[in-house]
Structure formats: structure tokens, C-alpha cells
Amino acid sequence: MKNLKNIFFIVIVFALGLVLYISHNNNFNFASNENKISKLKNASEEQIKKEDKSEVKIFAMGDMIFHQPIVRSYKTTNSYDFTPIFAKISTDINEADIAIANFEGSVNSNRKLSGFPLFNYPKETIYSLKNAGFDAISTANNHALDTGIEGILETISHIKESGMNFFGTLVEDGEKGIIIEKNGIKIGLISFTDTLNGMDSLIRGREYYVNTFAQDVKADIENLKNKSDIVIVYAHWGNEYQLIPNERQVNLKNMLQEYGVDIILGSHPHVLQKYEVEEKNNKKYFTIYSMGNALSNQREEYLKKSGVDTGALIKLIIEKDNRSGETKLKSYGVYPTFVNRYREKCKLNYELVKLEDIVSNEKISDVTNSEFKNKAEKKYNEAIKILKGEI
Numbered sequence: 592m593k594n595l596k597n598i599f600f601i602v603i604v605f606a607l608g609l610v611l612y613i614s615h616n617n618n619f620n621f622a623s624n625e626n627k628i629s630k631l632k633n634a635s636e637e638q639i640k641k642e643d644k645s646e647v648k649i650f651a652m653g654d655m656i657f658h659q660p661i662v663r664s665y666k667t668t669n670s671y672d673f674t675p676i677f678a679k680i681s682t683d684i685n686e687a688d689i690a691i692a693n694f695e696g697s698v699n700s701n702r703k704l705s706g707f708p709l710f711n712y713p714k715e716t717i718y719s720l721k722n723a724g725f726d727a728i729s730t731a732n733n734h735a736l737d738t739g740i741e742g743i744l745e746t747i748s749h750i751k752e753s754g755m756n757f758f759g760t761l762v763e764d765g766e767k768g769i770i771i772e773k774n775g776i777k778i779g780l781i782s783f784t785d786t787l788n789g790m791d792s793l794i795r796g797r798e799y800y801v802n803t804f805a806q807d808v809k810a811d812i813e814n815l816k817n818k819s820d821i822v823i824v825y826a827h828w829g830n831e832y833q834l835i836p837n838e839r840q841v842n843l844k845n846m847l848q849e850y851g852v853d854i855i856l857g858s859h860p861h862v863l864q865k866y867e868v869e870e871k872n873n874k875k876y877f878t879i880y881s882m883g884n885a886l887s888n889q890r891e892e893y894l895k896k897s898g899v900d901t902g903a904l905i906k907l908i909i910e911k912d913n914r915s916g917e918t919k920l921k922s923y924g925v926y927p928t929f930v931n932r933y934r935e936k937c938k939l940n941y942e943l944v945k946l947e948d949i950v951s952n953e954k955i956s957d958v959t960n961s962e963f964k965n966k967a968e969k970k971y972n973e974a975i976k977i978l979k980g981e982i
Contacts, residue, residue, distance in 0.1 A: 644912055645774045650687035651905040653858040653882030654695045657716045659706035660888045664939045673719035676886065679944045683904060684724035688773040692720065692885055693825060693858045694728040697735065697742035698749055709737040714749045721753040727771065729782040729825035731759025731802040733859065736790040743800055758782055764799040768815035776911045776918060779819030783808060784827035804843060809850050816851040820918035821909055823854040829881060832896045834977055836864050836880035844878055853920065856905065857881045861889060862898040865980035866925055875920045879905060886930060886943060901974050902928045904945060927974035929967060946971035
């Protein structure tokens with residue numbers, strides 16, 4: 592009996608200890624779990640906030656013209672490499688989700704390389720743009736047919752092989768715009784040219800080869816709009832060397848916006864023209880009538896044309912509200928650029944620079960001197976006035 596009482600006492604003590612242990616550990620675990628749940632909840636809320644809105648950074652430039660002096664300067668033993676030209680703006684290009692420019696010319700290996708008036712570039716011009724960080728190029732411009740339909744087809748072939756996207760020309764009839772999706776945002780891209788330098792007859796009956804404003808622009812844009820969150824048009828238009836947009840450009844701009852275009856990036860005049868941001872129907876519309884020459888050998892001193900060595904670099908941030916689906920232009924930046932041409936080691940060198948970098952002593956070549964810096968400051972101030980429409 593005594594042994595039985597002892598056993599019963601031991602069982603009671605063990606049970607009581609077990610209850611106290613479980614109670615203590617449950618309290619500890621509860622506090623710990625509550626802390627973990629709180630952290631997870633905060634992290635989840637933070638993630639939801641991030642997912643509420645998405646952004647896409649877009650970088651854009653105007654006409655890339657590889658004149659013969661540029662081509663000769665960047666010839667290697669058996670090839671060409673134009674990538675060094677873009678070194679000073681490499682960070683700007685590569686920080687973007689989508690970097691775009693206008694490829695003004697063609698590649699046709701069955702013809703000799705040539706400059707103005709019929710541009711025929713080495714294929715390395717395309718691969719160098721890709722190596723520099725560009726993601727897409729517009730191909731609808733007045734020099735698209737410089738080496739015929741054969742040139743259009745080979746140009747497209749090399750662009751595809753490089754891994755870049757393209758818009759503005761086609762190898763067969765089909766949808767004219769493209770969509771690039773980044774960060775859950777569908778960016779619609781399409782381009783149109785207002786002139787083919789009188790070579791329209793080359794594509795008569797096969798107009799799909801090059802997008803022009805003479806075609807059914809409304810249907811093309813509406814089709815792209817239905818599949819995109821935002822639509823960007825590269826418009827090749829206006830009068831060459833004119834610093835002010837003409838009446839047709841303004842009319843075409845209004846037409847494009849009416850059809851559903853959100854952003855218009857103009858090229859062709861070879862000089863800068865103004866940009867404007869308009870509020871219509873609770874939406875923000877961005878237009879730059881001309882981004883000027885991104886790259887060329889044109890110089891003020893021998894052409895006697897102001898601003899031909901100056902262009903603009905455009906930065907756009909597109910934001911999408913993932914709950915409502917609304918997509919809009921969140922912010923923009925317009926930066927004057929300059930084609931810095933200088934002679935070193937018995938050859939011409941070219942570098943694309945932001946003028947503000949030269950003015951502030953950043954990202955400039957070793958050969959840049961104080962005289963050039965003063966010249967750059969003047970160009971910068973002139974460019975800002977043009978871009979703001981103050982001329």
C-alpha cells in the first residue's frame with residue numbers, strides 16, 4: 592500500500608511539473624510566434640505596397656547616322672566596332688529597362704558602303720548598338736529604302752540576330768507595332784515616317800515594308816492600343832534644320848493623341864525642337880517634336896546649320912497601378928547631348944556626351960579643353976531654350 596502511495600505521489604508530481612513546463616513553453620512560443628506573425632504581416636504589407644504599382648524606365652534618342660568618316664574611324668582589322676562612341680552615356684543607357692533609338696539607314700552587303708544621300712552601313716553598326724545597351728530601334732525613316740527592299744530585309748535580319756527588337760519596317764504584311772513587356776507593363780511601340788525621299792514607288796503594292804503616315808495610322812494605333820498599357824510613337828517628320836515644329840507636325844501630333852498615343856518621340860529635322868507635356872482628359876501626354884541627331888558627322892562649322900551636332904536624351908518613367916490597371920507617365924527628363932568629335936592619334940574620335948556633364952567637368956575626354964567647355968556651355972543654354980520653346 593505504501594508503495595502504491597509513493598507511486599501515486601510521483602505520478603502527481605510528474606504531471607504537475609509537465610503542466611508547468613508546457614504552460615511556460617506555450618507562453619514563450621506564443622510570444623515568439625506573435626512576433627514572427629507581426630514581422631511576416633509587415634513584410635507582406637510592404638510587398639503588397641510594392642506590387643500595387645510597377646514602373647518601367649525608358650531611354651530614348653533620335654537619329655543614329657553613321658556617316659562615312661565615323662565608319663572609317665571605327666574600322667578594326669577585319670571588322671568595325673562603334674561601341675566606344677557610347678561609353679560616356681553607357682550608364683544612362685543601361686540603367687533603363689528599354690533603350691531605343693532611330694536607325695537612319697540600311698545594311699546591304701551586296702552593295703558598297705556609302706554615305707549621304709544613300710546610306711549603306713556595315714552590319715556592325717547594328718551589333719554595336721546592341722553592345723552599347725540598346726534594346727529596340729525604329730526603322731521607319733526617309734532613308735529606310737536607301738538600298739532598296741533588299742536593304743530592308745537584310746537590316747531586319749541583322750537586328751533580329753543581334754537580339755534587339757525593331758519597329759517601323761516589316762518583311763511581310765502583318766501587325767505593325769510591337770509590344771515589349773517589362774515589370775508587368777506592356778509598352779506598345781510603333782513608328783511612322785512622313786517621307787521616303789521619293790522612293791515610294793519601290794514599295795507600291797507592298798506598302799507594309801515601311802510604315803508611313805499615308806497608311807491607315809488610326810487602325811494600326813488602335814490595334815496596338817488594345818494590347819498595350821501605353822503607346823509610344825517614333826514620328827519621323829518635319830523640316831530639316833528647322834528649330835520650330837511646322838503646322839503638319841502639330842496636326843499629326845493632335846491626330847496621334849486622338850487615336851490613343853501617349854508619348855511621341857520625333858526625329859528627322861537633325862536639330863532639336865521643343866518638347867511639351869499636356870494634360871488632356873485626365874491624362875498626361877508627352878511630345879518632343881525632334882530629338883535631333885543622336886550620332887552623326889554633321890558639324891555647325893561646315894554646314895552653317897545651328898545645332899546639327901546637338902541632340903537630346905529622353906528619360907521616361909512609366910507607372911502602372913496594378914489594382915486599377917491605370918498606366919501613366921510618372922516622370923520625364925530631357926537632357927541635351929553633343930557629338931564630341933576630336934582628333935587623336937591621327938584619327939577622328941567621336942563620343943556622345945550629355946552637355947551638362949561637360950559643363951560640370953564630368954565624363955569628358957582628356958582632350959577637352961577650357962575653350963571647348965565654354966563652347967559646350969553655350970550649346971547647352973541654346974539647347975535648353977529650344978527644348979522649352981523659347982526661341
